[in-house]
Every structure is written in structure tokens, then in C-alpha cells.
Amino acid sequence: MQVDITTRMGALAPATTTGFGQLDRLLAGGLRSGTLLSLSGKPGCGKTAMALLLAYMAARARAAVVFTSAVLDETDIMARLAARAMYREYPEADTHYGAIWSGEAWEDDFTRQAVGTSVNVAVRKVGNLLHLFRVKALDSTAEIANAAAYLWSRFERVVVVVDGMETFCAAAGGDAARAAGINADYSNRLSQVAHELKQLADSGCAVVVTSQLQSQPFILPVTTASCELSDSNAAGEVYSPRDSALGTRRVDLTVTKNRVGPTASIPLRFIAGSSVFEQLTDEHLE
Numbered sequence: 001m002q003v004d005i006t007t008r009m010g011a012l013a014p015a016t017t018t019g020f021g022q023l024d025r026l027l028a029g030g031l032r033s034g035t036l037l038s039l040s041g042k043p044g045c046g047k048t049a050m051a052l053l054l055a056y057m058a059a060r061a062r063a064a065v066v067f068t069s070a071v072l073d074e075t076d077i078m079a080r081l082a083a084r085a086m087y088r089e090y091p092e093a094d095t096h097y098g099a100i101w102s103g104e105a106w107e108d109d110f111t112r113q114a115v116g117t118s119v120n121v122a123v124r125k126v127g128n129l130l131h132l133f134r135v136k137a138l139d140s141t142a143e144i145a146n147a148a149a150y151l152w153s154r155f156e157r158v159v160v161v162v163d164g165m166e167t168f169c170a171a172a173g174g175d176a177a178r179a180a181g182i183n184a185d186y187s188n189r190l191s192q193v194a195h196e197l198k199q200l201a202d203s204g205c206a207v208v209v210t211s212q213l214q215s216q217p218f219i220l221p222v223t224t225a226s227c228e229l230s231d232s233n234a235a236g237e238v239y240s241p242r243d244s245a246l247g248t249r250r251v252d253l254t255v256t257k258n259r260v261g262p263t264a265s266i267p268l269r270f271i272a273g274s275s276v277f278e279q280l281t282d283e284h285l286e
Contacts (some may be wrong), residue, residue: 011168016206016219018158019057020025020213020279022266027225031058031159034224036198040207040216046140046251047210048072048163049275052080054208058130059126063206064155066147068133070167076101077132080117080275085118087246088276094242096273099194135167141196149204160200162209165219168193197221225257232267246273250280 024030034266041047055067083097099105106112153159169189201207232250239248253266269278
């Protein structure tokens, strides 16, 4: 037992950066194998954008990544990553990822060239390390485990990002359930899915999962740390015309470790149209 514990403590793969210095410090270096990080918030707060960013940064750090979604397809993901690269590479452009996804951005010569270059930049940075795993409602988490196991045979580090764990659960029913947003069967299934994902983490992966706020109490018992995205109450900032056009706003990422009180609140600038988050107090990785 002593040898096994010593091995687990000292020989784990290095942590995978989240892309945010302060969050990495709170997580003892970043996303570590064996950990489950939950990310919750109200609809529209940026959970999917943050989940995709964490997946992208992990792939850039040379970890193999399984990004699981029932909503995003390959085109949507590439449009978001291209918009992020375009925001970095073309300061004069204010192209929303929706315009890239729909094809509207291809109608203008400048944006067509910029989008093409940005797609190549995103692909070059993640290579063959970012993998999309499409799921359908009520699918089993066993399929995600199989995808992660395949990557384990080829890579030293594996990060699994599950966008919307409610996908694996039956919808709540009845008037009372709709009013509360939850019922007994649904909560039991949420807890079961959370434990299944924790088992996946225990196999050596780092797992990140997004959920709605009302689902969070049923996930917390097995999380290593939890994060909540919310609109900031801080005084408003003055944004450039470009950032205003891209729907920029202040948000806070509140981090709780081991379910004991808030550890920190990280102020962020969220450029929604470009799927970009910028830490306001500590420079994040470019």
C-alpha cells in the first residue's frame, strides 16, 4: 500500500494548463489526472465557450482531448476556434463566429482570407490532439470511457471535457418537477453520471464537466473543484467598438475547492462572439 500511494503521489503525469494563471495555481498546476472539475452557470453565461477553451488549451499543451457534446458539431467547433484565432491575428476584424459558421464571413474577400488563415492557425496549434465525440440524449458514459481508453494507448495525458452532463439524464417531468427544475429520478441519474465520470477520472484522466446551476448540488460530492460562471457586479468597463460588436462583458469565475467555501473569484473579460476569455488580474496564456 505504501509503495502504491507513493507512486500515485509522485509519478503522475504533469498537470495540464487551463490557460489561466490564477486558476492553474488554485488547481495545483492545472488539470491533473484523477481530478473532476465542474463548471456551472445560468444559460448563456459562457459555459460551452469556457469548456471549449479548456479543451483547446489542453490540446495546445500536448494532452489528448476528448470534447464531448450533443450540441456542437465539427463545423461549429471550428467556427469558434477560427473566431478566437481571428480575434488574435486580425485586430481590425470584428467577425462573430456565427458569421463563420453560417458562411456569411466567406462573402467578403478580406474576411474570407482571414477566416481561412485563422482555421489553419487553429488546426496547426492543436494538431491531432483535439477530438470531438458526439453524443445523443441518454447515451451511456461508457462510450466516452472507450474513446478515452483509445487515446490512452497513444498519449501520456488525456483530458475529457463533457459539455452538458444533463445530456445523459432523463428530463424531469410533472408540474412540481418543472417548477423545481428537478425530480428524484433525475437527481439520482445526475448523481450516477457524476460518479461514472469520477471513475473515468480515477482511471487517469482529467475530467471537466459543464452543467446547469440546479444540477450542481448532485455533482459536488464527487468533484475535486467546482467553478461557477456568472455576470460580474463590478463597475462596467468601456469597450472598443470592436469588442462591443462582439458582445464583450465582464464575468466572474468563482472557484470552490473540496466543497468548502469559495476559494477565489477570478474576474474575466468574455468576448462572446470570438469565444475568448481574458483574465483581468493575471495574464493568461496566449
